[in-house]
Amino acid sequence: xxxxxxxxxxxxxxxxxxxIIREQNLFAAVxxxxxxxxxxxxxxxVLDAVDVxxxxxxxxxGISTVLMLGTLALVGHQEHKPKRxxxxxxxxxxxxxxxxxxxxxxxxxxxxxxxxxxHHVAPHYLEESPHEIGVPNVVTSVLASYRxxxxxxxxxxxxxxxxxxxxxxxxxxxxxxxxVNGTWRTVAYExxxxxxxxxxxx
Amino acid sequence: xxxxVILRVGxxxxxxxxxxxxxxxxxxxxxxxxxxFQAGVIFAAAFVLxxxxxxxxxxxxxxxxxxxxxxxxxxxxxxxxxGFVTLALGGDFLAYNVLNHNPEHxxxxxxxxxELGVLVTVFGSMVAIFYAFAGRRKVDV
Numbered sequence: 001x002x003x004x005x006x007x008x009x010x011x012x013x014x015x016x017x018x019x020i021i022r023e024q025n026l027f028a029a030v031x032x033x034x035x036x037x038x039x040x041x042x043x044x045x046v047l048d049a050v051d052v053x054x055x056x057x058x059x060x061x062g063i064s065t066v067l068m069l070g071t072l073a074l075v076g077h078q079e080h081k082p083k084r085x086x087x088x089x090x091x092x093x094x095x096x097x098x099x100x101x102x103x104x105x106x107x108x109x110x111x112x113x114x115x116x117x118x119h120h121v122a123p124h125y126l127e128e129s130p131h132e133i134g135v136p137n138v139v140t141s142v143l144a145s146y147r148x149x150x151x152x153x154x155x156x157x158x159x160x161x162x163x164x165x166x167x168x169x170x171x172x173x174x175x176x177x178x179x180v181n182g183t184w185r186t187v188a189y190e191x192x193x194x195x196x197x198x199x200x201x202x
Numbered sequence: 203x204x205x206x207v208i209l210r211v212g213x214x215x216x217x218x219x220x221x222x223x224x225x226x227x228x229x230x231x232x233x234x235x236x237x238x239f240q241a242g243v244i245f246a247a248a249f250v251l252x253x254x255x256x257x258x259x260x261x262x263x264x265x266x267x268x269x270x271x272x273x274x275x276x277x278x279x280x281x282x283x284x285g286f287v288t289l290a291l292g293g294d295f296l297a298y299n300v301l302n303h304n305p306e307h308x309x310x311x312x313x314x315x316x317e318l319g320v321l322v323t324v325f326g327s328m329v330a331i332f333y334a335f336a337g338r339r340k341v342d343v
Contacts, residue, residue, distance in 0.1 A: 050234075050235040051235045051236070051237070051240075053235075054227075054235050054236060054240045055239060055240055055243075058240050058243040058244055058247070059243055062243065062247055063243055063246065063247060063250070063328055063332075066247075066250050066254070066332065067331065067332065067335055070332065070335035070336050071335060073336075074335070074338055132305075132309070133306070133309045133313075134306035134309055134310060135232045135309070135310070135313060136232060136233050137231065137232055137233055137234060137235070139235070139237075140231050140232055140237055140313065140317075141309075141313070143237060144237070144312070144313040144316050144317055145298060145309055145312065145313055148285075148296040148298075148312075148316060149295075149296060151281075151316065151320065152278075152281050152282065152285070152296070152316070154239075155277060155278050155281050155319060155320050155323050155324075156278055158274075158323055158324055158327045159274055159275065159277070159278045159323055159327060161327065161331075162274050162326070162327035162330045162331055165330070165331045165334050166271070166330060166334055169334040169335065169338060170334050170337075
C-alpha cells in the first residue's frame with residue numbers, strides 16, 4: 001500500500017513538473033507549482049517528516065503561491081516566447097543535473113539504520129530529550145533547544161530576507177534624478193510617484 | 203469585490219478560525235507537529251486572505267505596515283534576548299536550564315519564548331513581503 005502511495009506521489013510530481021515546464025500561461029504554472037508543493041508535503045508525510053510537511057504545505061503551497069500571484073499581477077501572466085532555442089541553458093542544466101545525480105551515488109543507502117547520520121548526535125537527542133528537555137516532541141526540542149543557535153540563525157535569515165525585499169520593492173517618496181529646466185536635479189517626491197509619472201506623461 | 207458575497211462572508215467566517223489554528227499550532231508544537239515557523243505563516247495567511255478579499259487598504263488599517271516591520275525585527279530581538287537572559291543568569295547563550303530552579307521548567311520557558319520570537323518574526327516578515335508585493339503598481343513590460 002505504502003509503495004502505491006509513493007509511486008503515485010512521485011508520478012504526479014513528475015507529471016506536474018513537466019506540465020509546469022511546458023505551460024506558457026504563468027497563472028496556470030503558479031497554481032501547478034502550488035500543487036507541486038502540496039504533493040511534496042504528502043511525500044514528506046509518507047517519510048514521517050510531519051513537521052517538514054506542515055511547513056511545506058503552509059509556505060510552499062500557501063504563502064509563496066500568493067506571492068507569485070502578486071508578482072504575476074505586476075508583470076502579466078503570459079510567458080514571452082524565447083527568441084532563440086535555449087540550447088546552452090539546456091546543456092548547463094543537463095550537466096548540472098548529471099553531476100548532482102552522480103553525487104548521490106556516493107551517499108549512504110536510503111533509510112539504512114547503519115548510516116552515519118543515525119550514529120552521531122541523533123541517539124543522544126532521542127534518548128535524553130525526555131529527561132534533558134522534557135518536551136514530548138523531539139523535533140521541537142532539537143529545533144528550539146539542542147539546535148537553538150541554528151534556529152536563531154534561520155530567524156535572522158528570514159528577517160534579512162524581509163529587509164532585502166523591502167529595500168528592493170517598498171514604495172514611498174524617494175529622490176529621483178530628472179531634468180528640470182534643462183539641468184539634472186535630484187527631486188524628492190512628496191506625493192506618490194505614480195501620480196507624478198502620470199503628470200509627466202500629460 | 204463588493205459583489206462577491208459568498209467570498210466575503212466565507213472569508214469573514216474562516217479568518218478567526220485560521221488565527222485560532224495558528225495559536226494552536228504554536229502552543230501545541232511541544233506535543234505534535236508545528237511550532238513558531240508554521241504558526242507564523244498560518245497567522246500571516248489569515249491577514250493575506252483578508253487582504254485578498256477586502257483589499258489591501260482595509261487590512262493595512264487593521265495592521266499598519268509599520269507594525270509589521272516592528273514585528274519582523276522584534277521576533278529576532280526576543281529570540282536573541284532569551285540568549286542574553288541566560289547569559290546574565292550565569293548560563294551559556296541559549297542554555298535554558300538556568301531560567302528556572304527546575305532545569306526542565308527552564309527548558310520549557312526557553313522554548314516557549316524562542317518559539318514566540320520565531321512566530322513574531324515569521325508573521326511580520328510574511329505580511330511585510332506580501333505588503334511589498336501587493337502594494338506595487340503594475341509596471342508596463
